[in-house]
Amino acid sequence: MTWAAKLIKHKSENRIAVYFEKNQDLIARIKQIEGARWSQQKTVWHIPDTIENRERFKIESLANSLPSPEGIVHIEKFKQWLRSKRYSESTLTSYSEALKSFLVFYREKPIADITNEDVIVYNNDYILKNNLSASYQNQIVNALKLFYRTVQNKLIVVDAIHRPKRSKSLPNVLSKEEVKLILNAHSNIKHKTMLSMIYSCGLRRSELLNLKFSDIDSKRNIVLLKNAKGKKDRIAPLSPKILKMLREYYIAYKPKTWLFEGQNVGEMYSEYSLQSVLKQALQKVGNTKPVTLHWLRHSYATHLLESGTDLRYIQELLGHSSSKTTEIYTHVSTKSIQQIKSPFDDL
Incomplete structure (x- = not known):
């Protein structure tokens, strides 16, 4: 057995959470289940609560499991x-x-x-x-x-109470060429701007969805991220290209409450729809990697490091409490590694 499942409530909806060690084959398999989603908040894959899915994951007995x-x-x-x-x-x-x-x-x-x-x-x-x-x-x-x-x-x-030994998995990073293809995949200005904002500002998915237009300070070229993870406010720089895209987007959509709204006026854009925007972009460019929105944030940090940005600034930009969290990007940066000559070349 390589997984476990249980019933959960997610946004007032009955779902089945599926837990397993990080494994690309299992991720690919669960993505094939209709309605499968990744929850960034719960850090778990979850699928619709149906009879078929209950039987598939053998969780009938868990439905009535309650504490004393x-x-x-x-x-x-x-x-x-x-x-x-x-x-x-x-x-x-x-x-x-x-x-x-x-x-x-x-x-x-x-x-x-x-x-x-x-x-x-x-x-x-x-x-x-x-x-x-x-x-x-x-x-x-x-x-x-x-x-x-x-x-x-x-x-x-x-x-x-002891903790499990931490696994030393590295963040997934895309090349600049891959990022460019993904961000340019959509002709829809709204979809293009959302993905571009995540990469250009190093945003978490929830941070993007909680933005209001008043959080954009075009005079100072910054975006204010209020009450982000850990209940911390921080600012992120806005590139001139993003400001131009935001102006075009605003003229086209004129959002009322949230910077990016759903189909109904004043309704926050959903996490699931945002993930679908990325999925469609990947399909358009033929990228078969299991890319998530968080990969764009990882890529932003790594590309900053490779361009010479000090690690302390990157820590502030990402909103990391500990420098140790940010230091992991030094292990995926290829800037120094590419300068090392393999002894194989001298054979």
Whole structure:
């Protein structure tokens, strides 16, 4: 077994979340399922909740899996605590779902009696047995550490809950030529501008969709990203080319509330539709790589580094809290590597 699945609520819709280690073959297979989507917020692939898909992933028994009554009460209290600390709704959903998975596993055991040894058993008998990813396990750890800080009379030692060893996967990066083809694939000015904004400003998908026209400062050539990931505001520079595209787009569409709106006036453009815009661009240029919108952000950072931009500035532009997060781009930059001459050439 190389995957695990469970029922989730995503934007008030019943979906089936499918968890697996990062694998291009599995990603390609799940993309073939009608209605399959990638959730950047939940960091998981999810598919429509249908009888066929339930049978395909054998999750009938999971539909009725609930924590104990005590567990349900604690999950609700945990949600209230997260809200009072002003965690985002996406984080609240991720952490409460992760906690639910753990408390379902221990539905027969009082919460105050759960120990660190039980966490290890859960890791082995649920996480590892079902081949769930290290990132999912890490999400469980985050949820448990926060949750048990709110529980009184506990046996568990919060600081002793260990994390999985981090996998050292590198970000996916496109060449400038590939990016240019993708950004120029659409003749529709709206679609072209959305993809161009993500690359030219290094935006996350949610950051683009939450932009309002008032966030564009054409006099200072910047875009203001309000309440971005981690509830941090930051600014990103706007190139003259993007400003020109934005003016053309505004004349054509005249958005009312959001910079990029859906079919209905005042309605935010959907994540799924934005992903479809990228998918169509890839098909038009014949790019068969499993490119996601985040690849454009990775490419932006890497291309800045290769052009000589200081890593500290790139950290600020991307909104990374830690420089270690930004340093990963030094491992995919080809500027220095291309200058190394292979001894094979001298044979």
